[in-house]
Amino acid sequence: MLAEPAPTPYDLRFQLFGTPVRVSPWFWVVMTIFGWDLINIDFIYVVAWVVCGFLSILLHEFGHVWAGKAFGSDGYIVLYGLGGLAVGASSVAGRWRRVVVYLAGPLIQLAGIWLPLWLWKHNLGDEGWLDLPIQVKVTAIILMEINLYWPLLNLIPVWPLDGGQVSREVCTGLAPGGGGVRASLIISAATAGLLAVNALVAASNHGVGFLPHVPTGGMFMVLFFGILAVESFQALNQVPPWQRYDPDDSVPWEREREPWER
16 A cells, blocks of 8 residues: 555656655645645645645655664655655664664654654743744644654554554564564554544544544544555465565565565
């Protein structure tokens, strides 16, 4: 599902900090749809949402790229309809290094944007916050929501989100071979299925699901996690439990395609 899209003549291309970046036109379309409700305040806030989303996701992918470069890898960034990809950033030797690369994206959002804004808002106090221009408050809220909820979403152990990739590294480290891959896919399918059902319940219960303190996200989350649950279950059925990989701590699912990808 989260695969690099084919290039188009309408892609925006540029280099930033020496890293090639490609932005699909579908990125702008999907981001606009996500933020369209802000038109009830003013259209300028829809634009602010798209710009904030672009900068936040770009920073997320740079977190992966910079972590990969620290371990001798390199990569490029693609932003598309479902978010972003740091292609090649995790192609590093050593399981813990790859885990660091996967975690770097969500953590740079939390530490680089959400935490400073939260501290600033906290230091202002209620009166100081209310005195700010509405443009500043809305933009700050957009940035805080994007850079809190989206990184946390990415840390969920659902393949192929960042948390799902960390889960696979941990599982294959504890149980090398097909058993580890199967365990990670079971975790992925169960977690995604649970979140999809929770979002579905919330959609018919005034936004309240059965999982406390878990954002539901409406029908988009039902479809998103539902599709990921089905894909993880299908992949699970294609991985033989007796399959073994070379004990060289390489990345088997990047070096050699899995049976379900052939």
